[in-house]
Every structure is written in C-alpha cells, then in structure tokens.
Amino acid sequence: METRIDRIKKQLHAASYKLTPQREATVRVLLDHEEDHLSAEDVYLLVKDIAPEIGLATVYRTLELLTELKIVDKINFGDGVSRYDLRQEGAAHFHHHLVCLECGAVDEIQEDLLEDVEGVVEKRWNFQIKDHRLTFHGICWRCHDRSSQDPSQ
C-alpha cells in the first residue's frame, strides 16, 4: 500500500526536491495533527520531539516549500502568526474555516459550497479563479450550547 508520505515524496521528487529526514519529520507532524491549525512555532516544537536536532529555520523553509507545492496551505486568522493546514488529497480548492469569537476554536468545512458563487464571480467579474479563502467568524455550537444552558449568560 502506498502511504500518504510516499505520495508526498513523489511530489517533492517531481519538483526535484528531496525528502530529507527533517522534511519527513515535519510532514509527519502535519499528518498527525491534521485537525489542528499549527503555527510554525507549534510545528517546530512538535518536530523536535521526533527529530531534536532540527532548527526553526528548517521548519520555516519546509513549510514554505510544502506551501509552494500546494501540499499545505498557509492561512492567517489575524492573530499575528501564519498557520499551516494540510490540503485534502486531490482537493481542488482549500477548505473553509469557522472561527469562534468566544472560545477561539477553529473548525473545518470540507464541503466546497462555493460552486455557484464562483460561477457568478468568474462570469460577472471575468476573473479566473484558482483558489479561495473563506472564513466565517461567529459563535460555535459548543459556546452556543454552553450559554443556553447557563442562565447567567
């Protein structure tokens, strides 16, 4: 069985990059935290557990490289740090996010939902869409539930 790492390795080779031990460790961390939205610093700290000799600069370079190859997406929720998010394999577009203003949780929406909107934008603005970023800010279901149970709120 071909693993996800193998396929990423092929993508790197196709662009004439090597999957060095440092790069592999970084990718593994991203795979192990697919649900999260890690900053470079977060990734660095996690990678150090499996490859203690790695340097922060290498993590930054690797993340940049993976972004270039569209294996990860770099995203910014306005808190001063860039976050890195693995793309679903084969996904044409980046998935969407729900950011809770109350607890700060970030949930993902894998469904596209934007087909119609993109059709309108392409035609009406004559803009050839390659990718998108869509983030909703609001109150997540957890905080919603919490405050409806708690009469003090």
Added chain:
Amino acid sequence: METRIDRIKKQLHAASYKLTPQREATVRVLLDHEEDHLSAEDVYLLVKDIAPEIGLATVYRTLELLTELKIVDKINFGDGVSRYDLRQEGAAHFHHHLVCLECGAVDEIQEDLLEDVEGVVEKRWNFQIKDHRLTFHGICWRCHDRSSQDPSQ
C-alpha cells in the same frame, strides 16, 4: 448635509472616544483611498502629508480603534502586513476580494453573494455567523486580456 466624517465622529462619541485631529486626519486618508488596501505604514506616510507631526504608534492605535468600532476591517492577504479597508456604510458584512496572482491587483466585490452559503453553514454546523472573510485568488480580467492579446504568452 451630514458628511461621512460627521457620522464617524458620532460613532466615536457613542463609544466615548474623541475625534482628535490625528484621528480625523487618519480617517480622511482612508476615505480618500477607499479603493486601496493600505497597510499601517502606507496610511502613516499619507497622513504625514496632512498632519506631519503624527506618530506611527498613533496611526496603529487609530486603526485598531476603527477596527474595533467596525468602521474599518483589518485584512491580511498573506504578504506579512495587515491592511485596512473601510466598510461600506451600513454594510452588515465585510466585502470580498479578488487577488490577482499575476499582477497583484486587489479588486473588491461589494455584493454579498454568500446569503445561501451562510444559511447552510448556520443550519448544518449550528454556527452563528457574525462576519466573514472571502478572498479569491486567480487571474484578473486585465491580465487575462493582456495574455490573450499577446501571442508570446
């Protein structure tokens, strides 16, 4: 006739802030560059033309204040600086952006377009939407035209 500045002044007063000369100069710059997406540094340089004694920190503070009052929106296109964009008066939500990957131009879409999508998200994910950020990355009509005229492309 009540001007836009007057209305902003009222919004500040309602939140018990003053429209100081520095703040007024900053707002004027934003009004005069409504089409642009200025960084704090950009705003600072422009404000200096009409209020040379102003400090960079004050510009940052003013932009933060205006963001808090939802008079401007802070947005990040991934180039390492925050940009500040006046909200349309009375707009419930932030407008969308088209970022050209070729020439870097940023165009605005004032139409909402997301009503249906937001309805789905609110219901299906039980998420109470307060605002959104939507940016499309692709090729703008100008670059599109250019390359269709130029056979070398």
Added chain:
DNA sequence: TCTTACTTTAGAATCATTATCAATTAAAAA
C-alpha cells in the same frame, strides 16, 4: 575520489506591531 548542488544549523538581522512613559490636550468639577 572529486565535484557540484542541495540542505541544514545557529544565530544574526529585519520588519511589523505593541508596550512604555513622560508630556500634552481636552473635558469635568469646583
């Protein structure tokens, strides 16, 4: 083995943003 190109590390440098603090200004109270 020799050469070449790629990659890494550690730390310095850079750049945007935020914090500090004394000085200024404006409004409120007397």
Added chain:
DNA sequence: TTTTTAATTGATAATGATTCTAAAGTAAGA
C-alpha cells in the same frame, strides 16, 4: 477661571515572527 482628572499622543524601546547569512554537512553523479 482654576483645579482635577482622564484620555491621547509621540518618541522610542521592546517584542515576536519571519527571513537571511555563512559555514558545515550530505548526497549523487562524473
């Protein structure tokens, strides 16, 4: 009008994320 109080500002220092640099390491091909 004077006094008091709180808000605001400007200069600059501090912070924190990210990028750059230079020397050393690594791997692959000739």
